[in-house]
Amino acid sequence: MAAAAPPPPPTPTPTPANTLPETPIGNPLFVRIRLADKDDVPHLHKLIHQMAVFERLTHLFSATEDSLSSTLFNSPPFQSFTVLILEVSQTPFSPDQHHNNPIYPPIIRIVNLDLPINDPETEVFRSSRDGVVVAGFVLFFPNYSTFLAKPGFYVEDLYVRDCYRRRGFGKMLLTAVASKAVKMGYGRVEWCVLDWNLNAIRFYEEMGAEVFQEWRICRLTGESLQALGGN
């Protein structure tokens, strides 16, 4: 996002997406979290733009598919900027050579819904590769704590499309980042939230996050950055 890591519209009462029924009943939705790559840029660009609209920050939005392509996916995942894509399907995911990335085997869950989700943008977000539908993403990268002398992850963006919210998908994405942090021996996972977004704050606190009230983000950008650093 344009500002400092806008949280997703929170999922205030996440459904227990991690407790999977052995035999899905009702309306099962198959959910996959996998590493993104350059092929995902068209969908990613649309998701980021949606986020800018949601945050009423389109005046700060200047990303293009080309600029995303040239700045992302140039380093090994988890060492630098990393994107995980959230996909859904009404039928089980077929084994897929492309997505069975040995660096990060996809996470697959089944969520049982009372009613099927009506997604008005199914075709816009349908994958040309295997026909599943992109529902959200998380973008994060390593940061560092000198007090801990350990890296961590900073979550810049966490976004779930409107019709998929309040199903626990935001928590699934954040859990995926936290799991990777724990596996890598990292010391923390951080992100930002708007102070008036009380639902998000409650959601994050329920997940065990501490929300710091005293710190403020400072930013040099545009002409100010040029003025200080342009000589």
Place this chain on the structure above:
Amino acid sequence: MAAAAPPPPPTPTPTPANTLPETPIGNPLFVRIRLADKDDVPHLHKLIHQMAVFERLTHLFSATEDSLSSTLFNSPPFQSFTVLILEVSQTPFSPDQHHNNPIYPPIIRIVNLDLPINDPETEVFRSSRDGVVVAGFVLFFPNYSTFLAKPGFYVEDLYVRDCYRRRGFGKMLLTAVASKAVKMGYGRVEWCVLDWNLNAIRFYEEMGAEVFQEWRICRLTGESLQALGGN
């Protein structure tokens, strides 16, 4: 720092360190900013500990020289965690093969002081390599703006030892980061400040930084991180 990028005690009225007299008069102090490496870890560890004491956060401080050594300087500078060291000398710096890093030629300035600085820790912070004295550091790493589709730099720590404050050295370190960001075509430089540190906020705003009032930092660490990501 332990918390989210504590700013240095600000230099509220920075002296114009960048306007160098051709012929130093009075009490010239020679100042160098250079890339740090593993040899700097003992001094770096002491500086970080001083910062923890200053911020009354020593209970969060667990870094050791070994843990810093094993987690820093493992990637090419500016691609990942990067440290610039601020050094001072009462005599001109001798040309030094070791420090003339082609990736980042040292920045050298001369600051003319009304009175010499009385540094009670000169010997603790004297370099065994060339006898100059370490006065501060900045630690930063790339971050990413999806709205700009550009990387930036996040400044985790900016610290100048007490007796060297209010001389413009903090601004010199931040300017060094901003300059590198501009050279790399990056879109922004960010850091955090405590909301009650009005001197620091004024100082940053005078440098052209925007201070965001609405964003709050969220953090998962320790048991909470394990609880969410430990499965």
